[in-house]
Amino acid sequence: MNMKGLIQSPCSSSSSPSAFLRPPCLTSASRDSKFPLLLPQAICTSQRIYQCSGVYMEACHNSYLSKHCMVARFSSGWSETHSLFPKQSLKKSLLPSGAQVTSKSQDVSNAPIVGDDKIGVLLLNLGGPETLEDVQPFLFNLFADPDIIRLPRLFRFLQRPLAQFISVLRAPKSREGYASIGGGSPLRRITDAQAEELRNFLWEKNVPADVYVGMRYWHPFTEEAIEQIKRDGITKLVVLPLYPQFSISTSGSSLRLLESIFREDEYLVNMQHTVIPSWYQRKGYIKAMADLIEKELRNFDCLEQVMIFFSAHGVPLAYVEEAGDPYKAEMEECVDLIMEELETRKITNACTLAYQSRVGPVEWLKPYTDETIIELGQKGVKSLLAVPISFVSEHIETLEEIDVEYKELALKSGIKTWGRVPALGCEPTFISDLADAVIESLPYVGAMAVSNLEARQCTYHRGSERAKE
Template identity: 70%
Template sequence: MPVQRPAAATPDVVCFDPQDTKGTSAPAVAATPAVDKVGVLLLNLGGPERLSDVKPFLYNLFADPDIIRLPQTVKFLQPLLATIISTLRAPKSAEGYKAIGGGSPLRKITDEQAEALAAALRAKGQAADVYVGMRYWHPYTEEALEDIKRDGVTRLVILPLYPQFSISTSGSSLRLLESLFRSDAALKSLRHTVIPSWYQRRGYVCAMVDLMVQELAKFRDRENVEIFFSAHGVPKSYVEEAGDPYKEEMEECVRLIMEELRARGHANSYTLAYQSRVGPAEWLKPYTDESIRQLGARGVKSMLAVPISFVSEHIETLEEIDMEYRELAEESGIRNWGRVPALNTNDAFIGDLADAVLEALPYVGCLAGPTDSLVPMGDLEMLLQAYDRERRTLPSPVEFWEWGWTKSAETWNGRIAMIAIIVILLLEGVSGQSILKNLIWAE
C-alpha cells in the first residue's frame, strides 16, 4: 500500500532576476544559462572532531541568536553569555564525546553523504558538485561558499540535512546564508533554490520503514514492541508563539512512517517524544526521559527507539539515546531494547535526496508554492520573507526580566550572580589577590 501524502497543489511559480528581489510572475521557470554548472550545498549542524574542539564548538552554538535569543537592548551580552555557558558545559559535553570515541563522527558521515549524493546524481544523468556547509564547526558554511564561488557554480540547490524544518536548525543555517549572499556581490547573482524540508518524501519514508522492519525482526515478541520515536526538541514558545512548523511536520512525518509500517503488516503502538532540552524554559512535550519512565510503569517490556529527526549518527544518537536512554529504559523495567540506525548513506535515502535535487532544479531562481511542505521552496530571500509574513517575532526562551519572585527573576538573578563570580575569579587570576576572600571577610 503506498504512502498517503498530502495532496500537493500545482506550484504557483514566481521567478526573479537576481538583481530584482521583488520577483515577477511567470508561467515557466527562467532559462538556464549557456554555461551551466550545478552545485548542491548540504547544510548540517557540525560537531567537534576532537575533545579540544568541544569548548569552541559550544561557544559557536550558544553565540547563535537563534539558539539563545536576547532582547535587543542586551544583545551585546551574547558573546559573554556564550563564553560562560560553553565554559561551564564543556567538561560534561567532553565526557559524552569521550564516550563515543573522542569526537563527533558527523563531519565524516556528512562528507560520505555528499560523495554518495554526487554519485547518485551522476547515475541519474546529472553532473553536480556537492558541498558541505556546517553551522557551528568546520567546514563552516562560509568555507563551502568560497569553494562554490571558486568552482564557478551557476545553479545551486541548498539542501538542509534536517527532514523537518525548524527555526533553530534549518532556519538558523538559512538566515546565515541569506546574510552571506547579501554581503557578497558574486553570491548575489548566483541562481539558487532551497529545499526547506523533505520529511514527506516517499523515498525517505520507505527508507526509514525498511530499517525499522529490519530491527523489529530481532525481537521475539515483535508485535508487542513499542515504537519509540525520539526527536530533537525545541522551545514550546517557538511553536506556539512564533509559528515554527517543526511540531506539525514532525507529527505528520511520524504519521506517514506508521502508515507505511502498518501497510507492511506491523500494527505496533508508538510514542513520539522530544529529547535534548536545555535551560529552564518549557520545551515540546512529552520529554523523552519522562515518556520512557511512563512506558516502563505501564508494563512495556520491549522498545525500539527511532531517532526521527537525525539522518546521521552523532552524539545525540550514540551517547544520549544508546547510553543514557537505554540505561533509563532498563531502570524503568524495559527488558528488550533496540535502536534503528541513522540513515547515513542508505542507498534508498541517498537516491531519494538525488530525486529531490533533480525535482528542485527547474525552480532555481523561483519561489514555488503552495506545495505539500509548510515552508515554500525557493530563493533564500523570497523564502524567508514569505515565511516571516506567516509568523510573529521569535520570542526568547526566557523572558529577560520580571520583578518579584518569578522564574524569570530567579533565572536572571542566578545568571548575574554567575557572571559576577566569574569576573571576580578572572580578576583574582590577573591580580594574584583573593578579592572574593576580602569581600567575604571585610569588616
Template identity: 75%
Template sequence: MDAISGSVVLPRVKLSGSHRHLSSSHHFSPSCLQARSSISRCCHSSKSKEDVENLSTKAIIVSSSDSFDKRTSISGRSYLCGPHQKKKTLGQTFCSTGLCTYGVAATGSDPQVAEEKVGVLLLNLGGPETLNDVQPFLYNLFADPDIIRLPRPFQFLQRPLAQLISVLRAPKSKEGYASIGGGSPLRRITDEQANALKMALEAKDTHLNVYVGMRYWHPFTEDAVQKIKRDKITRLVVLPLYPQYSISTTGSSISVLQRLFREDAYLSTMPVSIIESLYKREGYIKSMADLIENELPIFLNPEEVMIFFSAHGVPVSYVEDAGDPYRDQMEECICLIMQELKARGIKNNHTLAYQSRVGPVQWLKPYTDEVLVELGQKGVKSLLAVPISFVSEHIETLEEIDMEYKELALESGIENWGRVPALGCTPSFITDLADAVLEALPSATAISTFQGASKEVDCDPLGYLAKMFFGSILAAVLFFSPKMILAFRNHLL
C-alpha cells in the same frame, strides 16, 4: 571541505521542462493533519500588507508535496490525513518557517542552462572532532541568536552568555564525546553522504559539484560558499540534512546563506533553490520504514514492541511565539511512517517524545526521559528507539540514546531494548536525495536582498534605558559570581 569534484557541465536533459513540477511519483500524496481547530501555526509574524507585497520581488524557492486520506494517532492525539489541493507557488507567501519566503513559479526552459556549472550544498550542524574542539564548538552553538533567542534589549549579552554556557557545559560535554571515541563522527558521515549523493546523481547522468557546509564547526558554511564562488558555480541547490524544518536548524542555516549571498555581488544573482524539508518525501518515508522493519525481528515477539520515536526538542516558545512548524512536521512525519508500516502489515503501538532539552525554559513535551519511566511503569517490556530527527549518527544518538536512555529504560522495567540506526548512506535515502536535487533545479531563482520581519522598535526611551541598566547589572552578577570565576579559572588552567 573541498568540492567532491571539479566543475562540470549539466546535461541538457536534466533541466528540461519535465522537471519543472514535482512528480507525484516522488512524493507521498498524504498529509496528516491534527484534528484540532488550529493545526497550522503558519504566518505568526505580524507583517503588514505592504510588507507582504514587498516580498514579491524577493525569492527563495522551497520544495513542497501533496496529501492523502487516513487516520492515525500519535502520543494520544488524533490526526486526520485528508486530501489537499496543490498549492500554487506563484504569488504565495510561506511563513511557516519563521522566515517568510516568496514562491516564484519556474520560468520556461532556458537553452543556456545546459552550459551552467551546477552545485549542491549540503548543510548540517557540525560537531567537535576532538575534545579540544568541544568548548569552542559549544560557544559557536550558543552564540547563534536562533539557538538562544534573547529579547532585543538584552541581545548585547548573546556572546558573553554563550561564553558562560560553553565554559560551564564543556566538562560534561567532553565526557559524552570521550565515551563515543573522542569526537563527533558527523563530518565524516556527511562527507560520505556527499560522495554517495554525487555517485547517485552520476548514475542519473547528472554531474554536479557537491559541497558540505556546517553551521557551528568545520567546514563552516562560509567556507563552503567561498569554494562555490571560486568554482564559478552558476546554479545551486541547497539541501539541509534536517528532515523537518526548525528555526534552530534549517532556519538558522538559511539565515547565514541569505547574509552571505546578499553581501556578495556575484552570489546575489546566482539562481538558488532551497529544499526546506524532506519528511514528506516518499523515499525518506520508505527508507525510515525499512529501517524500522529491519530491526523488529531482533525481538523475540516483534508484534509486542513499542516503536519509540525520539526527536530532538526545541523550546515551546519557538513553536507558540515564533511560529516554528517543527512540532507539526514531526507529528505528520510519524503519521506517514506509521501509515507506511501499516500498509506492510506492521501494526505496532508507537509514541513520540522529545530529547536533549537544555536550560530552565519549557521545551516540547513529552520528554524522552520521563516517557521511558512511564512506559516501564505501564508494563512495556520491549522498546525500539527511533531517532527521527537525525539522518546521521552523532552525540545525541551514540551517547544520549544508546547509553543514557538505554540505561534509564532498563532501570525502569523495560527488558528488551533496540535502536534503529540513522539513515546515513542508506541507498534508498541517497537516491531520494538525488531525486530531490533534480526536481529542485529548474525552480532556482536569485536570492535578492531579503527583508525579514521588521525589528521591534522600543518607543519608550526610558523603558529601554531601564532594561539596559538592569540587563547590565544581571550580566555583572553572572560574570563575577564565584561559580563563574572558578569555571573560567579552571578553563584557563
C-alpha cells in the same frame, strides 16, 4: 497487557507522555494541501503574499494541476513580527534572497537539461567537534547563535558573553560524552560520505553536479563552503539542509546565516539558487525509515509487542507557540507517514513520539523522552525500539544520549528489551531520493515567480485549507 491505556494521537494537545496507535491523525487530504514543487508563473492562478520574520511568503494555487506551491523571498533585514499564517500552517521562514521552495517528490523521468550551467548542491548541517579540544569552542559557536538562545533586543549585547559562560560551564560534561563515543563527533565524516554518495547518484541520473558541505557551528563552516562554491564557478545552486523537518533553530538558523552571506556578496546575489527547506514527506525518505524500522523489529522475539519509540530533537515551546515554528506539526505528520508505510507491510505496532536534548530552565516541547521512557516502563511496556526521527547521521545525541543514557534509563524503568534504529547515513534509497529532490528543484532555480504587486492581487489563503484538517 492491555495497550489501550497507552493510546494517544500524536496530534493530541496533551503534553503528557503517552503512546498512540493508528489511525493517523492527519488525513491524506490534509497532506495534499502541503506545498510541493514551485510551479511556473504561467500556471499559477491565485496567490496571496504574507510577511513573516522578514520573509515575504507567497502561496499560490494551481487549478490546472490541483497542486499548491510556495515561494519565499527575503525582505531587507530580520523582522520579529509575528507570522500572518496560522501558527500550525507556517511552512518555511528563512530562505536566501530569490530562493524557491520545493518539498514533495514527483516523477523525475523528464530531468532538466543542465546545458552549460555548473550545478552545485550545498548540504547544510549542524557540525560537531572532531576532537575533545574542539568541544568548548564548538559550544560557544552554538550558544552564540541567536536562533539557539533568543535574548530580548535590549540584552543582545550579552549574547557572546553569555555563550562564553555557558560553553565553559558545559564543556567538561560534554567532553565526557564525546570521549565515550571515541573522542569526537562522527558527523563530519558521515556528512562527507553522504555528499559523495549524493554526487554519485546525481551523475548516475545524468546531472553532473558538485556537492558541498557547510556546517553551522564547526568546520567546514558554511562560509568556507560558499568560498569553494565561488572558486568552482557554480552558476546554479541547490541548498539542501540535512534536517528532514524544518525548525527555526536548525534549517532556519543555517538559512538565516546563508541569507546574510548572499546579501553581502555580488557574485552570490547574481547566482541562481533554490532551497529545499524540508523533505520529511518524500516517499524515498519514508520508505528508507520504514525499511530500517522493519529490519530492527525482526531482532525482537515478539515483534508485535514492541513499542516503536520515536525520539526527536526538542525545541523550546516558545518557538512553536510564539514564533510559529512548524517543527512540531511536521514531526507529527512525519511519524504518521512512517507508520502508514509500516501498515502497508502489516506492521501495526503501538508507537509514541517524544522530544530529547532539552537544555536550560525554559519549557521545551513535550512529552520529554526521559519522562516518557519512565512512564512506559511503569505502564508495563517490556520491549522498546528507539527511532531517532530527526537525525540522518549518527552523532552525540544518538550514540551517547540515546544508546547510553536512555537505554540505561529504560532498563532501570522495567523495560526488558531495548533496540535502536540506526540513523539513515548513506542508505541508498534515502540518498537516491535526495538526488531526485535536487533534480526536481532545478527547473525552479532562479527568477522569482511574481512581484509583490501581482501577489497582492490574488486571493488564495492556505490557512483556510489548514482549518479544514
